[in-house]
Amino acid sequence: MTPLLLHACCGPCSLEPVRLLRAEGFEPTICWTNPNIQPVSEWQRRLDTLRAWADEVAHVDVIVAGDDRDAWEAAAAPAGFDRERRCRACYALRLAEACRVGRERGFEFVSTTLVVSPYQLFDACGEILSAVAPRFGLTPVWRDFRPFYPEATRESRELGMYRQNYCGCRFSAAEAAIERHEARDARKAAKAAARSAAPQV
Template sequence: MDRILLHICCGPCSTVPLRLLTEQEAAFVALYDNPNIQPAEEYERRRGTFLRFAASQGVEVREGAYEPKDWDAAIGEHAGVYPLIEGADDYAENRARREARCHACYAYRFERLAAQAARNGFTAIATTLSISPYQFTELMADELAAAATRYGLNSAFVDYRPFFAESVRVSREMDLYRQNYCGCRWSQAEAEQERAARKARYKGDGSGMS
């Protein structure tokens, strides 16, 4: 049986994967390592939410160092705000740019995950990030597998997207803090612009009037 180091992106996204792995009696340890999250106050808020949840579930946790400058350097030329607004002329271009940025982000985080797993005697790596329907799932799976291969590990990737609604429900029931953007400062700006565009469209088509 593999000994899995499980990358945790946040408390809400971890709810179902931790339940499933526990039910499967999998041998796993959770790793909270997310230097992509900005600002630092937001990082601490998500970290605290996850640590409290993990403690309530009796899950063993390890943590990576919070090194946002190193993450910034890894993103390099892909940095930028790329909102995806339905019908906008720049939709396709922004989607391609965001995909490249998120690809670099997955690569950086999974390299750290695999290195830490190999150093500490794990045989496989996995991530909870795949529960989000807003991510680039295939890219994520490919990067996890590539990082695992570089370190002689197995990829225990699971596409958790079918459990997203359950994770929202459970995290609400448990009163876990749910953030409204992915993590980096650019995703925060994107989410704000996309919400504003949806609100404007909702008002414009009259469906917001009662």
């Protein structure tokens, strides 16, 4: 098996990448570097969930790398609700730290679980990993894990893993809350319309 450093954003998103990469002949070591996750209690809960699964189920090593919150605030937070600009800065910071660890630990290959979720900016993430990895002497292993998101969701629920409902930062939490409220309002409106259209008896 070929060693590979796998940047992981959370436990549930790690399930399928670890399985699929192993099927390809890689042996992943997970690298946790996510200074975007707020509040710190949420960061800890996600890390604890990842570690428990990695130790008890997947038998994969986890490296807890640097989480420079000041750097995240300087690089990503100024973009605010400009999601494209914010996420690009966030990806670049996290993937650069993972690649730094990869070079330090003697890895040749690097990948990320970020692209399991269909809510992430797939093309932007791939572009950034492809640019950052060579600067650290690493080869990016870029795969489209998105088709396996439903399977990861089902399996993580079966395992009783904690599943978060926003990407990680305070801006994504607000965006997710707005989307949930809009979806709820749309469901209510659809039910009201259906009742109005129903024949009166």
